[in-house]
Amino acid sequence: MLNNMKTMLGLVLVLAGLVYYLVNKDSSNGATGEGAWLLPQLQGDVTGELTALKISKGEEHLVMIKKGQQWYVEGGFYADTAPMMQLLQALRAAEKIEAKTSNPENFKQLGLGDDDLKVTLMAGEKVLAAVHLGKKATAPGASFARLGGKDQTWLVTAIDQVAFMSDDWTLKTLIDESAEQVVQVRIDNGSAAVIEINRDPISGTWSLASLPEDKQVKVDAPLLSMASGLASFTIETAMPVDLADKALKISADYQLTTGESIAVKVYQHAADYFVTMNLDKYKNWMFKIPSYKFDALNKSMSDFIEDKVESTATVETPDTQS
Structure with missing residues (x-):
């Protein structure tokens, strides 16, 4: 009987020691935290x-x-x-x-x-x-x-x-539509002619609409740059719409391949420029933009065309005196 009690007491002590070890092992790991998630x-x-x-x-x-x-x-x-x-x-x-x-x-x-x-x-x-x-x-x-x-x-x-x-x-990029997602752009900055460019659906090339007969498109005309006006369109700050003291300078309209039309209007107050967009999420907001973005949109027909140059190539005739 005494031997049985000693055996049981020994087992209890062994189990107690094992529990103590496991508890302290877990506690130690929790203290060092090595490999554990912070959150x-x-x-x-x-x-x-x-x-x-x-x-x-x-x-x-x-x-x-x-x-x-x-x-x-x-x-x-x-x-x-x-x-x-x-x-x-x-x-x-x-x-x-x-x-x-x-x-x-x-x-x-x-x-x-x-x-x-x-x-x-x-x-x-x-x-x-x-x-x-x-x-x-x-x-x-x-x-x-x-x-x-x-x-x-x-x-x-x-x-x-x-x-x-x-x-x-704060969100700084309002919209990001590449030229490939645009089919038509119209820019009106109040000058004599509204600029319109269109993209050929097959070749993807851009052409200037309403080109006068005595004019030609410049070799370095910024057609692609104009078509990329909505690519990474970033702003400086956003604020509730207040156009009371601001003058409209540019209206830029973009027709997308999806059929959506995006209208961007640029206003000026002193040396600052602001834009509005016709998108529902931005309808109550106006945005301050840097002057270089105004310059990129402020295009006139003279930036795209020049006087047509007639071909002056001559045709050589055979030498008949040989």
């Missing part, structure tokens, strides 16, 4: 759930919000989703390398204080993730991070620096 809750497809992305720094806040299927900078224009998706992918891919300080007095040294940069992802009222993103580490390919509300800091696989200016998150 495991982002490993599923959470893009569809996301309704807001907040970037805060001290008392300043920048918020991108989703309305329907569109993203906006809160209180402003459409948001550029490319840097948003890049940030989301970087957060999803970030792995813990090593646990660092958990002393709040040391957070500022790593750029991880409560008033340092913090990114928060929201799904409705639910916080999907909140994380402070700190300085780059001396170790290559690493930076510091701290989960919101937590004292433990981490060395993680590097997350690129996050911009905090609203302009960096």
Whole structure:
């Protein structure tokens, strides 16, 4: 009987030791975090759930919000989703390398204080993730991070620096239609003749309409450049439409292969230029553009044609005196 009790006690001690080992092993792995995701809750497809992305720094806040299927900078224009998706992918891919300080007095040294940069992802009222993103580490390919509300800091696989200016998150490319997607362009800058160019559906070559009989198209006429007016159409800033003190300078109309017509109107106020577009998503907005974009659209017929040159080639006759 005594031997049986000793055997049972021995088994209990062995099991207790095994449990202690496993608990401490798991705890140790959790502390170092090596190979663990910084934000495991982002490993599923959470893009569809996301309704807001907040970037805060001290008392300043920048918020991108989703309305329907569109993203906006809160209180402003459409948001550029490319840097948003890049940030989301970087957060999803970030792995813990090593646990660092958990002393709040040391957070500022790593750029991880409560008033340092913090990114928060929201799904409705639910916080999907909140994380402070700190300085780059001396170790290559690493930076510091701290989960919101937590004292433990981490060395993680590097997350690129996050911009905090609203302009960096605002949509800058309004439209991007190459010349191959355009079949007709009409430019009216108030001069005597409206310029119209058309693309041949078979050869793809561009030709100038209404060419006077005594004129010819210049060899270096900017037909393709004119047809590319909607390619990577970028802006400086967006603002609500207000044309009260602005003079219409150019009307540019583009007919696309899809049958859609895009009308771009260019206005001037002092030394500044603004455009409007007839697209539904931009109907309440006007956009400031750089002067070089105005120059690219401000074309007259004289830029395309010149006086016709008659052929002066002579025909040589045979020498009859041989």
